[in-house]
Amino acid sequence: LTLVLLINLTFANNSFADSxxxxxxxxxxxxxxxxxxxxxxxxxxxGNGDxxxxxxxxxxxxxxxPYSADTNAKLIGxxxxxxxxxxxxxxxxxQALIAANIGAEVLVTEKSISGNMPSERxxxxILAIPTRSSEEIALTSIPNSPEQLSTKAGIVLLKTTNGTKVLSIDQIQDITFKNSFNPKLxxxxxxxQMTLRLDWGKQKSAQAAKVGLVYIQKGIRWIPSYRISLDGNGNAVVKLQATLLNELADLEDVNANLIIGVPTFAFKGTIDPIALQQTAAQLSQYFGNDTGRLNNIRSNSVYIDGLDSNDISRQQIVGSQAIDSSTQARGENLGPDIPNAGQTEDLFVFKLKNISLKKGERMVFTLAEQTLKYKDVYIVDLPFSPPSELSGNINSQQQLELIRLMRTPKATHKIRINNSxxxxxxxxxxLIIRDDAVLAEGMLxxxxxxxxxxxEITKAIN
Incomplete structure (x- = not known):
């Protein structure tokens, strides 16, 4: 009797992992x-109630x-x-089927040593697979050696009519189970592994306990983007879109808060020892520190023409009057250990419900849409003269070029949006759009x- 085993991994038992x-x-x-x-x-x-x-x-x-949400159990560590x-x-x-069916009766077919010789059957x-247990390895190792797993031999002990046979598992061509068998090992x-140690007081521990964890780590971010549609009559439809990137863990029907603002985490470069790791998990380029102008978006900083985005790490608030980019101060990267660095505005939260997103997936959705007033403005910078320190470091041709540029200033067309x-x-x-045509893309x-x-929409070229 030969039994054919069809293994369907789709229905594997996941109760251990889920529990x-x-x-x-x-x-x-x-x-x-x-x-x-x-x-x-x-x-x-x-068994200990943990x-x-x-x-x-x-x-x-x-x-x-960590915390215990069970009223009968107190978290002690x-x-x-x-x-x-x-x-x-x-x-x-x-080998795995043999190990899972110790004591089973089987028909063994050995590999033929020579092509001319028939296979022995x-x-x-099945008596056993010789194994060195973890306890045996610990007893024969030097003190304070790390714990090791049991080591299985590559041989199997078989009870035959002639006695106990020691056979290399590699020598077995196939086995046929005479009766039902166990397909799991x-x-x-x-x-x-983390152990939450609970104190149940004088009462007996329950079969389950409600517990929780809160922490901050890197692994999920959101990237905002705007679409501004102008009607030419002073009205602008401003739509905010969010791209959510998940490289942390599977999310299923969670509440998500997307936060506008600059967080200050003084130890963001240091992993807590509870993690048992020295470095953070490797994430995609969107979570790095070298993604160009994306750094401006992450830190709510203002992009200034001519400045590298890494130099601008702090939020610059635009007050009740519009501030031209030429007059804005350059933000300094003071590092995470400076209290309130970049914290120049209150946090604002967009609250979402029932978000499901697998690890490695991305999601795009609309956060807000509102109609605001805008007006066209034209700005011309009129530099008085170059700094006096500069004159000694440039030649005459460069000086003439500076004079020419100062005599031909360029006007910049911008829209001024009132955030009401x-x-x-x-x-x-x-992205700025008018009459279904793209005018420009800038940084809000x-x-x-x-x-x-x-x-900014455009600069005059002559």
Missing amino acids: RKIPIKEISVFKDGHVFVLHEGSLSTN VLVDYLPNPILGTFW VSTGHKKVAVERTALTI YIAT TEEEFRN GNHPFTTAPA TYTAIGASTDL
Whole structure:
């Protein structure tokens, strides 16, 4: 009797993994890629009344805060480490099927040593695969050696009519089970695991406990962009669109808060030791520090012609009167250890519900749309003279060129938008459209409610 095994991995048992995950309930996303994450859920407890979690975040130092939401259990501590766990998986090799069916009766077919010799076949009972246990390895290792997994031999012990046969598993061509068999194999492996230690007081621990985690780490960001449609009569339809990038974890029906503002995380370059890692996880280029003008969008900073975007790290607020770019101060990158660096405006939050997004996916959606007033303005810069320090460092031809440029100033056509809406503008690319035709794309800067800002359309060429 030969049994044919058809293994369907789609229906693999995932109860082990699901029982040790705390679902994400809410995220608060900053434009620089940092995200405040809240996990909460009911997980099964072990024999000690503690909760085991396989997921370990990479939080910023000082931002990891676990808690117990169970009124009967108090959280007394959290520990993380490389723990040995038993995991059941579908057996995919002959060796795995043999290990999963110790004691089964099988028909063994050995590989032929010579092409002219027929394969040897016989009935046998699987006795064991010789194994060195973790305990045995620990006893024979030097003190303080790291824990190791059990080591299985490449041989199998078979009970035959002639006695116990020791056979190399590589020598087995196939096996035929005489009766039903177990297609699953439970094996040990190391995993980074978190243990939430709970105190149940004088009562017996429950089978499950409601626990949660909050922390800040890099892994989800949102990128804003604007579409400004002009009607030519002083009305502009301003639409804000958000692109959400998820490289942290699967999100399912979570509440998402998209935040306008500049966060200050003094230890954003330091991973909390609870993560058991020395460096943060590798993310895509959209989360790096060398993405050109995207740095302006992340930090709500103003782009000034002629300045590298990395030099402008702080938010520059546009007040009640529009400020021309030539008069704006250059922001300094003071680093994360300077209190309130770049914190020149209050945070504004767009609240979204029921967001589902798998890790590695992106999502684009409209956040807001409003009709605002605008007017056309034409600005001409009239420089008085170059700095006196410059004259000694340029030749006569360059001096003549400077004089020529000062005598032929160029006018810049801009639109001045009054933000009379219910949320501030954030620093983002802005596509300007009129009569279904594209006029320009510029950078809309942070503008508080009630303030005005200028957005360049074009420069006169003669």
